[in-house]
Amino acid sequence: MRSYDLTPFLRSTVGFDKLFNDLVDNATKLESGGYPPYNIVRTSETDYEITLAVAGFSQDDLEIEVVDRELRVSGRRDSDQDEDREYLHQGIAGRNFDRRFRLAEHLTVRGAQLENGLLTVLLALEIPEAKKPRKIEIGQTSGDQPAVLSASNAA
Template sequence: MRSYDLTPYLRSTVGFDRLFNDLVDNATKLETGGYPPYNIERTDENHYEITIAVAGFSEDDLELEVIDRDLRVTGRRPTEGDETREFLHQGIAGRNFDRRFRLAEHVHVAGAELKNGLLTISLEREIPEAKKPRKIEIGAKSEGPKVLKASNAA
């Protein structure tokens, strides 16, 4: 088993967010094969796309599910009728696959589309208001709970 140390590359990069790092870490740990090939693209600050080459698969042959923060893409092709086919050369891979991606916190699947043999999965990061950064003005006092003086009526 091969182990790749990406530490030197990660130290010299600036601007890559946690989603990319999580996906790279998990791709090197979980996936041993390269089928089917895929791209991960950052379209803007909070949107990402995973494009998977699934030539020969129809929408009925593909299944996407998210369990906890794991995105699982499965491709199963029916085997009926394959015994009568005789290939002289078979270069188009059509084997079953199970590809997994670990999603970063606050990232969810916004949709998926199959077009021209490419499955495109749209991801969106939605950070809750409570976790978004906010500016605090220097010298501004926050009004805390007011304490009323207790009366001496006994």
């Protein structure tokens, strides 16, 4: 395993040491397989879609959950339904899977839909009003309190 020196980054930050360690750990981990294949698309400034190819899985076989900013999509099929078949060639993968995506702060899951073997998870970036940029009006030196403009007035 390679060792990275993050000291230059940590000199000008406070409280981000765990974040840096997590980023390095995640960057150096090998992805566990490429199944199922997926696309990540930005549909607008604040909306995203993750589409997974889940051919052969029904809605009941799939589970989607978010735990601590990690989206987990898993698929489980009964192996009993294929026991009575003798495959001469099996090119359609139908194995169980567990795919995880790390979500950015304030990114929420809006919903999911399954259509034509494609599972689409809809995501939206919802920045709270308190975290949005705001403009501060510069007051006079005579002791006036600076007025805070709302984010909608700042535009």
